[in-house]
Amino acid sequence: MQPAPIPDIIICRLPLYLRALSQMAAEGIQVASSQELGARVCLSPAQIRKDLSHFGEFGKQGTGYNVAFLEEQLRRILKVDRVWDVALVGAGDLGRAIARHGGLVARGFRITAVYDNDPAKIGDQIDELVIQDAHRMVEDIRSRGIRIAVLAVPAGEAQPAASMLVEAGIQAILCYAPTAVIVPGGVQVQYIDPLVHLQRMTHSLR
Amino acid sequence: MQPAPIPDIIICRLPLYLRALSQMAAEGIQVASSQELGARVCLSPAQIRKDLSHFGEFGKQGTGYNVAFLEEQLRRILKVDRVWDVALVGAGDLGRAIARHGGLVARGFRITAVYDNDPAKIGDQIDELVIQDAHRMVEDIRSRGIRIAVLAVPAGEAQPAASMLVEAGIQAILCYAPTAVIVPGGVQVQYIDPLVHLQRMTHSLR
DNA sequence: TAGATTGTTAATCGATTAACAATC
DNA sequence: TAGATTGTTAATCGATTAACAATC
Numbered sequence: 001m002q003p004a005p006i007p008d009i010i011i012c013r014l015p016l017y018l019r020a021l022s023q024m025a026a027e028g029i030q031v032a033s034s035q036e037l038g039a040r041v042c043l044s045p046a047q048i049r050k051d052l053s054h055f056g057e058f059g060k061q062g063t064g065y066n067v068a069f070l071e072e073q074l075r076r077i078l079k080v081d082r083v084w085d086v087a088l089v090g091a092g093d094l095g096r097a098i099a100r101h102g103g104l105v106a107r108g109f110r111i112t113a114v115y116d117n118d119p120a121k122i123g124d125q126i127d128e129l130v131i132q133d134a135h136r137m138v139e140d141i142r143s144r145g146i147r148i149a150v151l152a153v154p155a156g157e158a159q160p161a162a163s164m165l166v167e168a169g170i171q172a173i174l175c176y177a178p179t180a181v182i183v184p185g186g187v188q189v190q191y192i193d194p195l196v197h198l199q200r201m202t203h204s205l206r
Numbered sequence: 207m208q209p210a211p212i213p214d215i216i217i218c219r220l221p222l223y224l225r226a227l228s229q230m231a232a233e234g235i236q237v238a239s240s241q242e243l244g245a246r247v248c249l250s251p252a253q254i255r256k257d258l259s260h261f262g263e264f265g266k267q268g269t270g271y272n273v274a275f276l277e278e279q280l281r282r283i284l285k286v287d288r289v290w291d292v293a294l295v296g297a298g299d300l301g302r303a304i305a306r307h308g309g310l311v312a313r314g315f316r317i318t319a320v321y322d323n324d325p326a327k328i329g330d331q332i333d334e335l336v337i338q339d340a341h342r343m344v345e346d347i348r349s350r351g352i353r354i355a356v357l358a359v360p361a362g363e364a365q366p367a368a369s370m371l372v373e374a375g376i377q378a379i380l381c382y383a384p385t386a387v388i389v390p391g392g393v394q395v396q397y398i399d400p401l402v403h404l405q406r407m408t409h410s411l412r
Numbered sequence: 413t414a415g416a417t418t419g420t421t422a423a424t425c426g427a428t429t430a431a432c433a434a435t436c
Numbered sequence: 437t438a439g440a441t442t443g444t445t446a447a448t449c450g451a452t453t454a455a456c457a458a459t460c
Contacts, residue, residue, distance in 0.1 A: 009451075015405035019384060033417065040386065045417090046453055053419055061418040062460040079408040086404075093306050097299035098400070103361075103384065107401045108408065147411060148404065155309075172407035174400060178225060178309065180246065188410065190403040194304070194380060195313045197396040198292075198354065199221035201378035202285040202314065204394065205353060215427075239441065251441090252429055259443055267442045268436040 010051050014078055016041045017048070021071040022106075033064035080108030087141050087170070089161050090152035091116040091124070091131045094176060098150055099126045109148070113140065117157075134161075141168035151175040162189075216257050220284055222247045223254070227277040228312075239270035286314030293347050293376070295367050296358035297322040297330070297337045300382060304356055305332045315354070319346065323363075340367075347374035357381045368395075 020040040024032055034045035034052075041048075052058055052070075055077050059065045075081040086104075088095055088111050099111050114126060117134040124131050132140065141149070149170045153161050158177035165173060172188045175181060178196075183189055226246040230238055240251035240258075247254075258264055258276075261283050265271045281287040292310075294301055294317050305317050320332060323340040330337050338346060347355070355376045359367050364383035371379060378394045381387060384402075389395055 007451080011409050012406055014409070015399075015402040018405070019399070019402070020386075023385065035417085042386070044453070046455095047451095049417090049419065050452080057419065059418050060460060061458070062416045064417065077409065078405045079411060080405055084404075084408060093299075093303035097303040100299050101400075103401065107405065109401070109404055148407070150400075171411055172404075174403050174407070179229065180226075180248065188407045190407060192398060192400060192403060193221075193225070194307075194356075194398060195309065195315070196221040196225070197380050197398060198290075198315055198378075199224070199284045199286055199313065200218055201354070201380075201394045201396060202290060203217050203220070203283065205285060205377055213426080241441085250429070252431095253427095255441090255443060256428080263443070265442050266436060267434070268440045270441065 004054075006054050010054060011078075013041070013043070013047075013051055014074055017051075018071060018074040018078065018080075021067055021074065024067050025071060029067055031064050032067050032070075034059070037065070075108070078108075082108065084109050084148050085112040085144070085146045086110060087113045087115065087137075087146045087149040087165075087168075088152065089115050089134070089137070089149060089165065090157075090176075091118075091121050091126065092152065095150075095152040096126055098152060099129060111150075113144065113146065115140075134164075138164050138168040141165070141170065146170065148172045149174070151177060151181075153177060155179045210260075212260050216260060217284075219247070219249070219253075219257055220280055223257075224277060224280040224284065224286075227273055227280065230273050231277060235273055237270050238273050238276075240265070243271070281314070284314075289314055289316050290354050291316060291318040291350070291352045293317075293319045293321065293343075293352045293355040293371075293374075294358065295321050295340070295343070295355060295371065296363075296382075297324075297327050297332065298358065301356075301358040302332055304358055305335060317356075319350065319352065321346075340370075344370050344374040347371070347376065352376065354378045355380070357383060357387075359383060361385045 034048040038045045038048045058070050058073055083105055086109050088099055091114050099114055104110060114129050115132050115134040115137045121131050122133045149165045151158060151161055151173055155177045158179050159181050162173060162181040162183055166183050166187055175189055175191050178193045240254040244251045244254045264276050264279055289311055292315050294305055297320050305320055310316055320335050321338050321340040321343045327337050328339045355371045357364060357367055357379055361383045364385050365387050368387040368389055372389050372393055381395055381397050384399045387395060
């Protein structure tokens with residue numbers, strides 16, 4: 001008997017729960033019902049309870065959930081009860097904004113390497129980080145054991161860069177390029193394309 | 207009899223189809239089957255055909271879809287067969303990266319105003335755009351008739367900024383702040399939080 | 413004890429897939 | 437004509453919701 005595998009659609013909601021719980025904790029809220037948590041993430045109380053029940057019994061009847069405890073459990077489940085090293089590929093405007101993102105560490109990530117293939121940028125710094133030559137990327141990432149990468153390169157360079165990352169042993173890629181990249185099974189890719197979100201909204205404008 | 211309303215989950219996929227079709231067109235591909243298009247967006251051919259069938263009959267039996275024609279139809283359905291003016295709130299690293307995004311116009315959007323509340327930034331330029339005082343934002347957006355905004359401010363400023371945008375007549379907000387904002391019905395909000403994507407992936411790392 | 417809220421089951425709902433007649 | 441692929445229907449699948457016993 002395997003433990004039932006958790007549907008991906010449920011995993012996708014956990015970071016939202018975690019984010020809401022962190023906010024509640026910051027507001028000094030110590031206990032929250034599924035009703036209250038649901039209101040924050042725009043989901044039904046039943047959905048919240050059902051989702052959480054896949055991982056254990058975290059609540060108390062008549063009371064709700066202890067915010068700090070549930071936050072801790074979600075961090076553990078999502079494996080962000082530690083800080084992951086992240087390699088950043090691409091030191092353009094977007095790469096720079098990502099590297100300087102202030103809230104990474106608190107949520108489990110730290111950019112520890114930045115690569116670019118523009119000779120004019122190599123050697124420059126983004127805060128403490130020195131931009132490295134992309135030619136050394138595979139060797140460097142491999143030797144440092146980094147497993148997560150953010151891809152902030154132009155669309156045309158996304159596939160070759162992703163292939164290099166796979167070669168380097170990267171297992172999870174967050175891709176900002178507006179194009180699907182092909183990677184072997186076992187390597188996860190998530191995409192962020194703001195234009196997709198904008199286009200989702202225009203459809204129902206007037 | 208109303209025309210059947212289109213489920214949101216279908217609208218959400220159309221921008222992905224459009225993106226894939228634009229790429230195909232750029233590669234010189236003139237005709238694509240639902241099989242080929244599905245391969246590009248990682249969906250089944252049946253799904254593609256079902257989705258498109260909500261809007262009309264765009265294909266030809268035995269042949270597939272004319273890429274340029276379907277691209278044109280999707281642009282029309284998503285209302286990006288024009289260019290929308292967009293207001294950008296927040297001129298930090300992220301705001302700057304968004305303002306300088308090269309691919310906006312080709313996909314239906316153009317940043318025409320940037321606001322910040324930091325006196326040190328007001329008056330500075332991002333390429334051709336002059337950073338405006340956020341205090342003038344409501345009046346300015348309203349007088350220019352802008353209906354779409356991108357919110358790139360710190361989490362703590364997201365709600366007040368969103369409320370100002372609503373007051374200014376904004377109907378669609380793309381929010382980069384890692385927090386839910388409350389807006390009246392009829393105003394759409396989409397969120398982008400890279401940490402949510404990273405946390406979705408860590409769960410299944412080893 | 414009375415009130416509230418969980419965890420879970422069964423029912424509902426909606427989305428995806430498979431299959432195929434129509435037809436290019 | 438033969439081969440291919442659409443648009444659509446019916447079947448399947450899975451996710452969400454409603455309801456409630458358990459219990460804090």
